[in-house]
Amino acid sequence: MGEISLEEKFQNTIDKESKIEPKDWMPDGYRKNLIRQISQHAHSEIIGMLPEGNWITRAPSLMRKVSLLAKVQDEAGHGLYLYSAMETLGLSRDESLEQLITGKAKYSSIFNYPTISWADIGAIGWLVDGAAIVNQVALQRTSYGPYARAMVKICKEESFHQRQGFEIMTNLAKGTKEQKEMAQNALNRFWWPSLMMFGPSDKDSTHSDQSLKWKIKRMTNDELRQEFVNKTIPQVEFLGLTVPDPDLKLNKKTGQYEFGAINWEEFYNVIKGRGPCNKERIAARTKAQKEGEWVKAAAKAYSAKKINRRNTKAA
Amino acid sequence: MSTNNEWPLWEVFLRTKKGLNHKHVGSIHAADEEMAIENARDVYTRRNEGISIWVVESSHIHASSPSEQESLFDAANDKVYRHPTFYNIPDEVGHI
Numbered sequence: 464m465g466e467i468s469l470e471e472k473f474q475n476t477i478d479k480e481s482k483i484e485p486k487d488w489m490p491d492g493y494r495k496n497l498i499r500q501i502s503q504h505a506h507s508e509i510i511g512m513l514p515e516g517n518w519i520t521r522a523p524s525l526m527r528k529v530s531l532l533a534k535v536q537d538e539a540g541h542g543l544y545l546y547s548a549m550e551t552l553g554l555s556r557d558e559s560l561e562q563l564i565t566g567k568a569k570y571s572s573i574f575n576y577p578t579i580s581w582a583d584i585g586a587i588g589w590l591v592d593g594a595a596i597v598n599q600v601a602l603q604r605t606s607y608g609p610y611a612r613a614m615v616k617i618c619k620e621e622s623f624h625q626r627q628g629f630e631i632m633t634n635l636a637k638g639t640k641e642q643k644e645m646a647q648n649a650l651n652r653f654w655w656p657s658l659m660m661f662g663p664s665d666k667d668s669t670h671s672d673q674s675l676k677w678k679i680k681r682m683t684n685d686e687l688r689q690e691f692v693n694k695t696i697p698q699v700e701f702l703g704l705t706v707p708d709p710d711l712k713l714n715k716k717t718g719q720y721e722f723g724a725i726n727w728e729e730f731y732n733v734i735k736g737r738g739p740c741n742k743e744r745i746a747a748r749t750k751a752q753k754e755g756e757w758v759k760a761a762a763k764a765y766s767a768k769k770i771n772r773r774n775t776k777a778a
Numbered sequence: 779m780s781t782n783n784e785w786p787l788w789e790v791f792l793r794t795k796k797g798l799n800h801k802h803v804g805s806i807h808a809a810d811e812e813m814a815i816e817n818a819r820d821v822y823t824r825r826n827e828g829i830s831i832w833v834v835e836s837s838h839i840h841a842s843s844p845s846e847q848e849s850l851f852d853a854a855n856d857k858v859y860r861h862p863t864f865y866n867i868p869d870e871v872g873h874i
Contacts (some may be wrong), residue, residue, distance in 0.1 A: 484844070486841065486843060486844050487844050488844070493854060534826075536820075537824065540820075540821050540824060543806070543821050544804060544821075547804050547805045547806070550787065555784060556807060557783075557784045567841060612804075613804075616804075620824075620825070652815070668794055756783060759783040759784070759785065759809075760783045762785065762809035762810075762813065763785060763809050763865070765809065765810075766810040767808040
């Protein structure tokens with residue numbers, strides 16, 4: 464009887480729906496693929512704070528302000544859960560953040576769009592967090608233990624984000640004519656970028672097959688996108704708004720909404736750094752990292768001094 | 779930008795309520811133990827998830843290796859006599 468290879472043993476564990484944990488043997492490709500995906504996910508949470516942070520000081524009521532503040536704080540927390548999961552794979556937090564500002568690591572293209580009206584905060588909570596939930600619910604079953612556990616925690620908290628967004632949209636859509644127009648305008652601008660959040664179409668997705676075999680991903684980009692559209696269109700109808708897609712229709716046979724062609728040129732442009740806010744987002748991160756560096760150094764020096772003092776006393 | 783200012787990593791354990799043990803929930807970076815508790819509070823207890831926090835610097839944790847799994851844990855597999863169901867008790871005795 465032949466010994467089974469490490470690689471076969473690894474794949475068997477995954478096929479049995481058991482999890483891979485940090486100290487287990489894993490192929491280099493699995494590790495690399497996960498570091499890429501988890502860090503991209505973490506960076507998206509952190510960059511995602513910027514477009515929403517833009518409205519904290521201008522929220523229309525104190526209640527909306529505390530909700531938005533709590534949501535943005537959650538996004539920071541989600542970023543931290545994910546960075547911790549990523550660090551178990553051997554990339555340090557600082558290296559990862561460095562890759563974000565040099566552009567080596569990516570983040571979700573949706574956060575390169577500006578938030579020009581209050582309705583955009585509603586649209587982001589409803590659509591962007593809604594799309595993220597579809598993606599993240601599937602990822603709760605991802606094969607890497609620390610990533611799956613981070614997803615479970617994140618999914619528990621996301622529901623509040625989407626509901627606060629939908630409530631903002633409902634109030635605007637049922638409000639004055641101007642408010643309804645503002646809601647429709649936000650939907651017009653965020654609809655297609657939200658569909659792009661699921662990534663390239665399956666036929667063009669470079670990482671998909673291997674990721675599915677390793678169960679890093681549990682559903683394909685197109686499957687997730689379809690699920691999101693099916694879930695969201697009835698909500699759009701409830702609001703009395705329309706999506707900017709003349710080709711959208713319900714296929715009565717399949718029960719699925721069929722939608723028009725996505726403008727992939729726009730998607731790739733934004734990914735490559737030519738979206739409306741790419742420069743602004745990276746500039747904000749670079750500034751935060753640069754200006755925060757002395758705080759990190761000071762806290763570390765203070766800690767060293769405390770330990771030193773404790774040791775001297777003990778001696 | 780230098781990376782040598784990175785703060786150490788701490789493992790975070792939470793007691794969710796009195797009567798339960800502390801359970802590992804994740805990790806956090808902090809310059810010292812005081813900051814680790816404060817950061818753990820902000821990151822892991824935003825919704826009443828805990829009433830007590832333990833933090834342990836990750837480098838102080840010693841773990842068994844996955845390659846030792848068989849030698850450490852498989853030995854228990856053939857010791858069925860350690861389980862109550864191994865022993866036959868006549869029905870008329872009732873619950874023991």
